[in-house]
Amino acid sequence: MRYAHTVERVRAAEAALMARLPQGALMQRAAAGLAATCARALSDLRGSVYGSRVVVLAGSGDNGGDALYAGARLARRGAGVAAVLLTPEKAHRGGLAALRAAGGTVVHGRGEGEQRIERADLVLDGIVGIGGQGGLRPEAVPFAAAAQRARERGGALVVAVDLPSGVDADTGEVHGAAVRADVTVTFGTHKPGLLVDPGAEYAGVVRLVDIGLGPELGEGRPGGRAAVEALQHADLAALLPVPTAESDKYRRGVLGVAAGSARYPGAAVLAVAGALHGGAGAVRYAGSAAEEVVRRFPETLVTSGGPAQTGRVQAWVVGPGLGDGPEAHRALDEALADDVPVLVDADGLTLLAQRGPVALEGRRAPVLLTPHAGEATRLLAAVHRGEPAEEVAHARLRHAVRLAEAYGAVVLLKGSTTVVVPAPAESARVHSARYREWPSFPVAGGTPVRVNPTGTPWLATAGSGDVLSGITGSLLAAGLAPVDAASAAAYLHGLAARTAAAGRSGTVPVAGAEPQGAPVTALEVAAAVRAAWRSVRAAG
Numbered sequence: 178m179r180y181a182h183t184v185e186r187v188r189a190a191e192a193a194l195m196a197r198l199p200q201g202a203l204m205q206r207a208a209a210g211l212a213a214t215c216a217r218a219l220s221d222l223r224g225s226v227y228g229s230r231v232v233v234l235a236g237s238g239d240n241g242g243d244a245l246y247a248g249a250r251l252a253r254r255g256a257g258v259a260a261v262l263l264t265p266e267k268a269h270r271g272g273l274a275a276l277r278a279a280g281g282t283v284v285h286g287r288g289e290g291e292q293r294i295e296r297a298d299l300v301l302d303g304i305v306g307i308g309g310q311g312g313l314r315p316e317a318v319p320f321a322a323a324a325q326r327a328r329e330r331g332g333a334l335v336v337a338v339d340l341p342s343g344v345d346a347d348t349g350e351v352h353g354a355a356v357r358a359d360v361t362v363t364f365g366t367h368k369p370g371l372l373v374d375p376g377a378e379y380a381g382v383v384r385l386v387d388i389g390l391g392p393e394l395g396e397g398r399p400g401g402r403a404a405v406e407a408l409q410h411a412d413l414a415a416l417l418p419v420p421t422a423e424s425d426k427y428r429r430g431v432l433g434v435a436a437g438s439a440r441y442p443g444a445a446v447l448a449v450a451g452a453l454h455g456g457a458g459a460v461r462y463a464g465s466a467a468e469e470v471v472r473r474f475p476e477t478l479v480t481s482g483g484p485a486q487t488g489r490v491q492a493w494v495v496g497p498g499l500g501d502g503p504e505a506h507r508a509l510d511e512a513l514a515d516d517v518p519v520l521v522d523a524d525g526l527t528l529l530a531q532r533g534p535v536a537l538e539g540r541r542a543p544v545l546l547t548p549h550a551g552e553a554t555r556l557l558a559a560v561h562r563g564e565p566a567e568e569v570a571h572a573r574l575r576h577a578v579r580l581a582e583a584y585g586a587v588v589l590l591k592g593s594t595t596v597v598v599p600a601p602a603e604s605a606r607v608h609s610a611r612y613r614e615w616p617s618f619p620v621a622g623g624t625p626v627r628v629n630p631t632g633t634p635w636l637a638t639a640g641s642g643d644v645l646s647g648i649t650g651s652l653l654a655a656g657l658a659p660v661d662a663a664s665a666a667a668y669l670h671g672l673a674a675r676t677a678a679a680g681r682s683g684t685v686p687v688a689g690a691e692p693q694g695a696p697v698t699a700l701e702v703a704a705a706v707r708a709a710w711r712s713v714r715a716a717g
C-alpha cells in the first residue's frame with residue numbers, strides 16, 4: 178500500500194522526531210536525497226553533473242532551505258548553480274551560506290532570473306512546500322512560467338521539492354498558478370495532493386525520500402494514520418477472490434445486473450461483459466436488453482422482467498443505460514428493496530438525484546455510488562447547492578467525501594484520479610443530513626480515502642464506466658467489502674485499459690507517465706481484465 182499523510186500529521190511526526198535528533202538533521206537528510214535524485218537525472222540527461230546548469234528557486238521557508246542545500250551539494254560536484262531568491266531578506270540563511278561556500282551564486286533581478294531559468298538543464302522548485310497557502314503568489318508566477326518555457330523549449334527538467342509549489346498538499350487542489358514538475362522529490366511520506374489530480378498531474382513522477390518519519394506516522398500499523406492510500410499490485414493480489422476446490426458458482430457469488438433499455442442495449446452488454454470478467458460465479462441479467470445480452474454472452478441467466486423477477490443474487494448493479502422511464506424507476510426501486518449490496522451507476526444516479534438521500538433511508542445493506550463529476554453534481558444538487566462539474570473534478574476529495582456523507586454510501590468518484598470514499602459513520606450521517614456544515618477532507622478520525630494509481634486517459638471512452646460497474650459488482654457479489662470491491666475494480670479496470678492500449682500485458686506505469694499505445698474500446702478493456710488479473714496475481 179502507498180500511504181499519504183496530511184500536513185498536520187507530517188508536522189506532528191516531524192516535531193516528535195526532531196526532538197530526538199540534532200538540529201538540522203532532517204533537512205540534511207531531505208537535501209541529500211533530493212541532490213541524489215537530481216544528480217542521477219543530470220547524469221542521464223547530459224552524461225554528468227559536472228558542467229551542468231542548475232537554477233534553484235528558493236522561497237522564504239524550509240522548502241527553500243532544502244533546495245539551497247541540495248544546490249550546494251550539486252555545486253560541489255561541479256554543477257554551475259545559481260539561486261533565485263523570491264524574498265532575499267527571508268531566504269534560508271544556512272542553505273544560502275552552504276550554496277555560496279560551494280561556489281554557487283545568487284541571481285539578481287527578474288530579467289536575469291528568467292534568462293538563467295530558460296537556459297538551465299535543471300530547475301529546482303523550492304518556492305514553497307507544505308507551508309503553502311493557495312496558488313503561487315504573483316512574484317513567483319513569472320519564474321514558474323519561465324521554468325515551463327524551459328521544459329517545453331529546452332528540455333530542462335523541473336524538479337519540485339516536497340511538492341510542486343502552488344499545489345494544495347492535503348487535497349491536490351490548485352487555486353491559481355502552480356509549478357509543473359517532471360519529478361517531485363517528497364520527504365518522509367507522500368502528501369495526498371501528490372496522488373490526486375489536478376495536483377498529481379503537476380507533480381509528474383514522484384520519488385519518496387525516507388527521512389525516518391515512518392515510525393512517527395504509525396507505519397506498520399494497518400492504515401497507520403494515513404488520510405489517503407493507494408493499492409499496489411501485492412495489495413490487490415491479496416484482495417482478489419480465488420476459487421477453492423469446494424467453490425461452486427453460488428459460493429463464488431451471483432451478481433444481478435439491471436441495466437440497458439430498448440434505446441441503450443449496449444450499456445447492458447458492457448456491464449455484463451465487465452461482470453463476467455470480475456470474478457463472480459454467475460451473472461443474472463434483468464431488463465429489456467435480455468436478448469442482446471444472451472446473444473453476446475450465452476453464459477448469462479436472463480429475464481426480461483425487473484430485479485424482483487430474478488432469482489437470488491448476492492449484489493446488484495443498477496443503472497447503466499436504464500433511461501428515465503417508469504421501468505427504470507421500477508428497476509431502481511426493486512434493486513434497492515433487496516437486502517444485498519447495491520451499486521448505483523449512470524442513469525440510476527440521475528434517478529437517485531431526483532429523489533435525494535431519502536431514497537436510501539431504511540436500507541441496511543451497503544450502497545455504492547459510482548458517479549463521474551457531472552453525476553456527482555446532480556446528486557449534490559439534491560441536498561445542497563449544485564456545484565459545476567469542473568469544480569467537482571478540481572476538488573475531487575472534498576466532493577466525494579460530501580457525497581458519501583450526504584447519502585450514507587460508499588462513493589467511487591470517477592475521473593482523471595478515481596477516488597473511493599468509505600461510507601461515513603452513522604453519527605456523521607445524521608450531522609450532514611441536517612445540511613449544516615459540510616464535512617471537509619480529511620475527515621477527522623476517518624478511514625483513509627483510496628485513490629486509484631492505474632488510471633489512464635485511454636479510459637475516457639464510451640461505455641468504459643459500464644464495464645467498471647460490472648467488474649465492481651462482480652467483486653461485491655464475491656463478498657468483498659464495498660471499498661475493497663470499488664478500489665480493486667478501479668485498479669483492474671485501469672490496468673486492463675493500459676494493457677489493451679499497449680497491446681501486451683504490462684507493468685503499472687508510474688503516475689505522470691504519458692499514455693502508451695493506441696486507443697481502446699470498452700469491450701476491449703473488459704476482455705483485457707483477465708490479463709490484468711494475471712499480472713496482479715503473478716506479482717502477489
Ligand SMILES: NC(=O)C1=CN([C@@H]2O[C@H](COP(=O)(O)OP(=O)(O)OC[C@H]3O[C@@H](n4cnc5c(N)ncnc54)[C@H](OP(=O)(O)O)[C@@H]3O)[C@@H](O)[C@H]2O)[C@@H](O)CC1
Nearest residue numbers: 191203204207238239240305306307308309310312314339
Ligand atoms: N516536515 C518535515 O518533516 C520536513 C520538512 N522539510 C521541508 O520543510 C518544508 C516546510 O517548510 P516551512 O514550514 O518553512 O514552509 P514552506 O513550505 O517552506 O513555506 C514557507 C513560507 O512560504 C510562504 N508562502 C506561503 N504560501 C505561499 C505561496 N502560495 N506562494 C509563495 N510563498 C508562500 C510563507 O511565508 P511568508 O512569506 O508568508 O512569510 C510560508 O511561511 C517542507 O515542505 C519540506 O520541504 C524538510 O526540510 C525536512 C523535514
Ligand SMILES: [K+]
Nearest residue numbers: 302305338342
Ligand atoms: K516546492
